[in-house]
Amino acid sequence: MPASADSGLIACPSCDLLYDVSGMRHGEKASCSRCGDFLTRVRNDSFLKLQSFAISGLIFLAIGCAFPFLSFKSSGLESIMTLPQTVQQLYDQGRPDLAFLVAGFIIIVPAVVLLLLLVLSTCILKQRFYDWMIPLTRLVFHMQAWAMVEVFFIGVLVSLVKIGHMATVVIGISFWGYGAFALCFIASVANLDRLQYWNELERLAGLKHAG
Amino acid sequence: MQGDTAASRHLASCHLCFKLADASLHHCPRCGEALHLRKTNSLQRTLALLVTACVLYIPANILPIMVTDQFGNATDSTIIGGVVLLIDMGSVPIAAIIFIASVMVPLGKLIALFFVCWSVSAGRLKDPRQRTVMYRAAELIGKWSMVDVFVVSILVALVHLTGLLVILPGAAAVAFAGVVIVTIIAAESFDPRLIWDQQDKVNE
Numbered sequence: 385m386p387a388s389a390d391s392g393l394i395a396c397p398s399c400d401l402l403y404d405v406s407g408m409r410h411g412e413k414a415s416c417s418r419c420g421d422f423l424t425r426v427r428n429d430s431f432l433k434l435q436s437f438a439i440s441g442l443i444f445l446a447i448g449c450a451f452p453f454l455s456f457k458s459s460g461l462e463s464i465m466t467l468p469q470t471v472q473q474l475y476d477q478g479r480p481d482l483a484f485l486v487a488g489f490i491i492i493v494p495a496v497v498l499l500l501l502l503v504l505s506t507c508i509l510k511q512r513f514y515d516w517m518i519p520l521t522r523l524v525f526h527m528q529a530w531a532m533v534e535v536f537f538i539g540v541l542v543s544l545v546k547i548g549h550m551a552t553v554v555i556g557i558s559f560w561g562y563g564a565f566a567l568c569f570i571a572s573v574a575n576l577d578r579l580q581y582w583n584e585l586e587r588l589a590g591l592k593h594a595g
Numbered sequence: 596m597q598g599d600t601a602a603s604r605h606l607a608s609c610h611l612c613f614k615l616a617d618a619s620l621h622h623c624p625r626c627g628e629a630l631h632l633r634k635t636n637s638l639q640r641t642l643a644l645l646v647t648a649c650v651l652y653i654p655a656n657i658l659p660i661m662v663t664d665q666f667g668n669a670t671d672s673t674i675i676g677g678v679v680l681l682i683d684m685g686s687v688p689i690a691a692i693i694f695i696a697s698v699m700v701p702l703g704k705l706i707a708l709f710f711v712c713w714s715v716s717a718g719r720l721k722d723p724r725q726r727t728v729m730y731r732a733a734e735l736i737g738k739w740s741m742v743d744v745f746v747v748s749i750l751v752a753l754v755h756l757t758g759l760l761v762i763l764p765g766a767a768a769v770a771f772a773g774v775v776i777v778t779i780i781a782a783e784s785f786d787p788r789l790i791w792d793q794q795d796k797v798n799e
Contacts, residue, residue, distance in 0.1 A: 393615055395601035395608035398727050399791040402599050402606075419727040419791070424613075454753055461756045470752035477751060479764045485772050486748045489741065522626055525611055529779070532738050532745075538692070539745030545689045546681070546746065547754060582612035586625055 394579060396421055405579070424579040431505045431584070433575040438502035441568030445495055447561030454544070454559060458551035466558060467491065489532040494569050497531055500524050501572060513588035521585060528573060533566045600795055602788075607632045634786040642712055644781035645705060651773045652701065659765035661747045666759065673767065674698065674743060696742040697771070704740075704778050707733040708785065715789045723790045730790070734782040740775045744768050 392406025398421040405414050405424055414423040427433075448467060455464040467490075474483035500520050507517060540562075544553060601608050606615045607630050609623040616624050618632045634640075659671035672680065674697050681690035711730050714720055747768045754762040 394613050395606065395615060397608065397610065397613070398731070398787040399723075400600040400602055400608065400788045400795075401791075402601055402604070419724055419787075421727070421731065454749075456753050456756070458756060459759060461759060463753060463755050465749070465753040470748055473752040473755065474748055474764060477763055479769065481769050482744070482748065482764055482772065485776075486745065490745070518626060522611060522628060529738075529783070532741050535738055535741050536745045538739075539742045540749060542689055542692055542742060543746045543749040543753070545686055547750065549684065550754075550760070553753075578611075579613045582614065582625060 394423065396423060425577050426580060427575065427577070430575040430577060430580065431508050434501055434572055435505040435509060437568045437572035437575070438498045438505065441498045441565050441572055442495070442502065444561050444565035444568055445491070445498070448558045448565050449491065451558040451561065452556035453562065454540075454556060455554045456547070456551055457554070464556075467562065489530060490536040493527050494531040494533050494565075497524055497527050498569065498572060501576070508584055508588065511588060511591075513585070513592045517585060518589075521581065524576075525578065528576070531569065531573075533569045537563060537566045600791075602632055602792070603795070610634070633788060633792075634784060637784055637786040637789065638712055638716060641708060641781050641785040644777050644784065645708055645712070648701075648705060648774050648777040648781065651770050651777065652705075655767050655770040655774055658767040658770065660743065660767040660771065661750065661765050662763040664761040664763065671765065674771070677743075693743060693746070696740050700736050700740045701774055701778065704733045704737060704782070708778070708781060711785065711790070715793075718793060720790060720793055723794055726790045727787050730782075730785065730787050737779045737782055738775065740778075741772065744772045744775070 392404050393402055394405055395402055396416040396419060399416060399419040401416060401418050403414065403416070403423060408414065408424070408426045410426055410428045413425040415421065416423060451466065452464045453466055453470075455462060471483045471487040471491075474480075474486060501524060504517055504521060504524070507514065540559070544555075547553060601615060602618075605618050607618040607620070608615055609626060609628055609630055611628040612623060612626040614623055614625040616630060618630075620630050622628065623630045656674055658673070660674050660677065661672055663670045663672065674693075678690050678694045678698075681687075681693065707729050711726055711733075714726055720726060747762075747764055750762045751764050754760055
């Protein structure tokens with residue numbers, strides 16, 4: 385019975401039905417026939433895409449943090465908002481808890497996820513395996529659910545409409561930078577397939593221990 | 596023809612890396628994550644977290660989510676108050692986004708998860724596929740309710756013209772963020788395989 389654990393069998397995460405996914409080719413996608421849940425998708429270029437979107441995403445995030453995001457003008461007065469300032473303002477207004485959550489969800493978690501994905505996918509592309517790759521990959525999968533990049537961007541659009549009538553709101557460079565970062569983040573995570581990723585990591589670990 | 600389930604072969608599927616391993620192991624041999632045949636005490640945990648979310652939902656709606664200070668006059672606005680204000684201003688689509696994200700999504704999620712928990716414990720599972728889809732929808736929409744919290748944060752950072760117009764964050768923003776976080780954890784701690792286990796037992 386333990387032999388079946390290594391034969392390409394997986395269980396549907398939603399209903400536990402067993403499937404053999406070992407014979408899948410590039411571009412093929414597997415879903416559970418009983419409950420409809422997504423199982424895995426095979427893409428030969430997924431690590432390359434993971435790496436390239438992670439690099440572009442990190443660059444766009446740097447742009448998104450460094451320049452004015454939005455500015456607000458009324459009666460000759462102007463206030464400029466940058467992303468780090470958003471966190472700072474919340475902290476100064478006596479809401480350190482909110483500041484911590486917002487910083488985590490929109491900057492820290494997505495940045496750490498992209499950084500880890502960049503390092504890990506580079507190692508995998510070079511066919512290297514190190515023992516620290518396993519805990520770091522686990523960290524990526526745990527953190528991934530807490531990145532709210534796209535939700536924040538919708539929030540920005542809503543705020544624009546909400547205060548657009550009160551005064552002049554000018555869109556800054558960082559707005560576009562963060563928008564591009566959000567797209568890169570989504571594209572990068574979309575190429576992160578649990579099963580394929582761990583299978584590849586396991587194969588590399590096996591190669592290392594065999595040779 | 597339906598195949599076997601992993602549990603019927605005494606195999607546990609790792610929730611993190613999908614590795615199948617003998618169910619008597621305590622940790623996944625591939626990624627080292629804790630390994631269980633089914634998530635431990637999944638129903639109790641989910642229900643406890645759902646109750647927590649319901650409790651937090653009360654201050655989230657009663658307390659002000661943001662305070663607008665215009666020429667020294669402070670006006671509080673709650674979540675519902677903000678939606679009503681947006682409708683009065685004529686921005687119905689934005690009011691709809693805020694209403695869906697801050698009222699319908701969290702409430703819908705709570706109701707869906709309570710219902711799925713109830714159907715598992717009461718054994719009312721005539722249509723397991725529909726229950727699974729319901730659970731997955733609740734899991735998927737969870738983080739979108741954070742929109743309102745982010746809107747408040749952006750407005751606080753953007754609008755601070757001292758003496759003229761200042762927007763301050765309200766206590767409800769924290770409570771509401773709490774609702775969102777707790778329901779995300781609640782959805783994560785529920786094990787959808789429980790929905791199918793009873794049916795599998797009948798088939799055997």
